[in-house]
Amino acid sequence: MVHLKDLQDDQKMAVVHFLLQNSKDGKPAYGKMKEAGTKFNLGRRTVTRLWAEAKKQKQQGQVINLNTKRRFTPRITKRIQIDVAQIQALELCRRGTIRRLARGIQISKSIVGRWVHLGLIRAHTSALKPDLTAPNKLLRLRFSLQAIEYDRIANVLKFKTMHNVVHVDEKWFYMTKDSHRFYLTQEEIEPHRSCKSKNHIIKVMFMCAVCRPIFDDDGNCIFDGKIGILNKVFLSLQGCMIETMKIKGHNAYKLPHMKKDALIRQNALPITLEVDKNLVDECINHMIQSGEEATMQDLKAQLGYEDQLQGTTI
Incomplete structure (x- = not known):
């Protein structure tokens, strides 16, 4: 109709x-x-x-005319162009929320929200990381390099399988919080919570361990390696090592995303990650220039390097 x-x-x-x-x-x-x-x-x-x-x-004596009386009037929306320089000049402490950013550049919150929705600006959560000294960076870089091995059959550098490595981590949790909100019925009695001191609330520690799964010659899993944590963290660790090597031991990198869940569904999750030889060369040169020549000579022999570092064949 x-x-x-x-x-x-x-x-x-x-x-x-x-x-x-x-x-x-x-x-x-x-x-x-x-x-x-x-x-x-x-x-x-x-x-x-x-x-x-x-x-x-x-x-009324008029000629019958039933033409549509409505006229289409296009809505003209005044678009406010984003001023990148103005936003970047604003202190970070005044860009913590959409409200504060809008107040800082003197425009409405809805416009800033529209910029976020369109992808013109993005939200970022800054995590506080440890301040690394020069020796700290060298230790991190050495740890990453020593986790690499040479695959003579495939003629590539890749990380070790780490089947003999167990990672242990601990985490402390408070048994309760200083203030806790509940939703109660009208006739329900309000709960009474107490402790001897708010400065010494009882804590509990959780300890978790994880290692690589172990398979027999027929491909059957005889140990899944899941001791409280999923096994996918080993590939994440190798990805972080590669990022650490790229910035010579620093921790100013973003966590790499390899879409491990999708690879698992496709049965294509690798056991180890390959490492670019040029990247390894750069890191070894950096370690030698930092006074780690003896350690790097042993590592070069382990990785199948010839006497000359540059232009060598593995």
Whole structure:
């Protein structure tokens, strides 16, 4: 059934002409209103409204004209262009929320929210990381390099399988919080919580360990390695080692995302990650220049390097 707002002007006039042809003394014959609705696929109320408008114009001596009176007026929205320099000049402490950012650059919150939705600006959570000294960076870089081995069959550098490595971590949790909100019924008694000192709330420690799964010669898993944590963390560790090597032992990197869940579904999750030889060369050179020449000579022998570092073949 067609609605009035969807009717074209010629369709409206066709309905009125049908009623005029079947009218007597300005009144449609019995049943013709219903017949018009059936013929033009219109509701009874729509036919009545069209006839009422035509009858009114006719009584006023006007020519019947049922053209649409609405005019399409395009909405002109004034877009405020983003001023990147103005945002970057604003202190970070004044960019913590959309409200504070909007107040700092003197525009409305809705505009800033629209910028976020369009991807013109992005939210970032800054995590506090340890401040590393030069020896700390060298230790991190040495740890990453010593986790690499040379695959003579595939002629590539890759991380060790780490099947003989167990990672242990601990985490402390408070048994309760200083303030805790609950939702109670009207007749329910409010809970009473107490401790001897708010400065010494009882804590509990959770300890977790994880290692690589072990398979037999037939491919059957004889130990899944899941001791409280999933095994995927080993690939994440290797990815972090690669990022650490790229920035020479620093910790100013983003956690790499390898879409491990998708690789698991495709049965394509690698056991270890390959390492670019040029990256290893750069790291070894950096360690040698930092006074780690003896350690690097042993590492080069382990990785199958020749006597000359540059231009060597593995």
